[in-house]
Amino acid sequence: MSEKAKKLSTEPYKGVRDFFPEDMAVQNYIFGVWRKTAESFGYEEYGASVLEPAELYRAKSGEEIVNEQTYTFTDRGDREVTLRPEMTPTVARMVSAKRRELGLPLRWYSIPNLFRYEQPQRGRVREHWQLNVDLFGADSPEADAEIVILASRIMETFGAKDSDFTIKISSRAWLDKLFDDISADLEGFDATFDNKNALLKLLDVKAKDPDRFDREIVKLHPKLSGDFIARKSKALQTSEEKSYADLEKLVATLGNMGIKNVELALTEIVRGFDYYTGMIFEIFDTDPSNRRSLFGGGRYDDLTSLFGGERIPAVGFGMGDLPVKNFLETHGLLPAPKSRTDIHVCTTSSELVAKAEELATKLRAKGMNVSVNLTSKKIGDQIAWADKRGIPKVVVVGEEEAKTGKYKAKELATGAEAPL
């Protein structure tokens, strides 16, 4: 009883995940597609510690978010430390630190783990991994296009068809202009940061919860309504407005590259972070049972100025492991698990382990991944062990094989044997 009480729990910390080899294989598959596709566009990998000075997040996210939604603690040197909740401040910090040596433009990617302090629920854990892709030092619609194309290519590389996802595009610059127009028209609805944020937040919930939108929009101003915004929006969709002309050019460029599942969703997507300054986009699952936003990004041209020195234009996106995994499962796109071990060497007695190791060494020199039996299990159980792990082939080292030096590999799926 007292011994039982002292037993340590085998549970991980609340809200984080253990990755057993079969889970890790899925993570590595996702990370592999991310890396391969980002590198095919010339993006270079960077990295940083999960620990960052807390002040890095205070500047743009505000005191409240840092204190309530992040893991922030004080170290024994009295420094306030945060487990990074997102990667963009880190990459802006790093680019600012070496802007001169690095030589713009920069194409950078990373796959950091990120922490959020929140109640764990389906798809909302406290730690997740995220592909971060950023292009620094280029501010043309072509640069915006490259980022959206790369996001789309990642979906394709995962095996998604055009009909499986939609790319919705808007512009923070255009939304800012829309807000100015609205505010100019409504007495008492001034062009303040708070009013703008409140309006953007409501636009963000409109598609998900139209009732809430209708209920709350009039609280911002009695004359405000969906119709009112739609009229203002319509008037601002003109090529004289540069932010709109840029979006039209972007959509045309994407079309020329064969990317047709794009839609302008001007007042529909706003993105959460207030550091966006230009094009914003979000990719949605089109599965009727689950029309979720999968991931998104946009242009943020001012973030590096927080660190002093000149402003560096930047555009990028972040793509979380959990929405991707969910998407791949929903659409049946996760590849079947496959062992990375090519062959398991079975032994009929412990005296033959040395011979088995010798054979394994030869096979490894040929580039094969080889495990060797170290147990006293029966041959049948050794084979069952390999089969359970998905190891495709076995070879048995018995007295006879050891004597003649002739070994046969057996394919477990078919039973076919071939000399090794």
Place this chain on the structure above:
Amino acid sequence: MSEKAKKLSTEPYKGVRDFFPEDMAVQNYIFGVWRKTAESFGYEEYGASVLEPAELYRAKSGEEIVNEQTYTFTDRGDREVTLRPEMTPTVARMVSAKRRELGLPLRWYSIPNLFRYEQPQRGRVREHWQLNVDLFGADSPEADAEIVILASRIMETFGAKDSDFTIKISSRAWLDKLFDDISADLEGFDATFDNKNALLKLLDVKAKDPDRFDREIVKLHPKLSGDFIARKSKALQTSEEKSYADLEKLVATLGNMGIKNVELALTEIVRGFDYYTGMIFEIFDTDPSNRRSLFGGGRYDDLTSLFGGERIPAVGFGMGDLPVKNFLETHGLLPAPKSRTDIHVCTTSSELVAKAEELATKLRAKGMNVSVNLTSKKIGDQIAWADKRGIPKVVVVGEEEAKTGKYKAKELATGAEAPL
């Protein structure tokens, strides 16, 4: 002035590292050799969060180490959380959680980041990465041998020659026996945990600081000395003592596998953690200017019993990124930096970016990594940008090339041109 005061620092948190692409390439090279070699022996990758319940470390490391040498904080749910300082408790936890489903033996590896709260100094940072390799469910000298062979193969895969490193081997079981023999002979030097630990700690410093050893050993007991221990050690090197016979068998097995740079260093290496129960080993750099311990490991058969249920034999090692990087630099083994981008597409005007993207898409479809110029830089500067990054080839998309559809790739190192 007031603006300057508000500027954020571009420095990372104290004692952790930023990985700019050139640094990340080195990390990825090291991680790549680790993965490839571990997988060639049939090891499967697992992972876990850097956050663990603090109690996981209290059981074996003790309150003092957890409080003073780890990052431990209390979350808002009043849970004590630690940033993992080592991976072995985590892997023992995970294996214990699913011992039934997993099916022993298990060959597992991981490359976690680990945190220690200490003053940063050369080679001793607050965050480092470590390859962790463990074999669960096999307790023969052959299993010990597999782990040492794998450690040695990793060194070889890094390009190290036999003469570049030595593998020193001992046994915690044998050292325990030695301690019992010593204690039985010395009145007042009882076989307590504290006395044993004190003696092991002194043996650990003997080679590095013989004066300190001589000064402090007599404080444990007036009759204790290097000579006294040597006599007792000699007497215990007999095949009747199983822990010694096992070591002899291990060294013979390693010799048969062609691993000759092994030495029995019975009273010389003890390993820091108190969870070892059998064979222990440590690999040393033989560079005369720097005879450091690079990494090590050993057998720990009792750790899973902390979680209840039956004991699972285990043997493994941990190999840090910094000692490896240092070793590779010292011995000139770090490969020359190489871009992962194969070709940069230059453009003579922004109107040609669409053509350049078209060409890039074709080349990517052939498996090449391709970046496209998005700047208005002159061709010479575009090429210089590619060269600075080590991108080996460029192709220029000009009016003429766009019209004819004929492109030439230029190798920057030689100036040689070839049709693409």
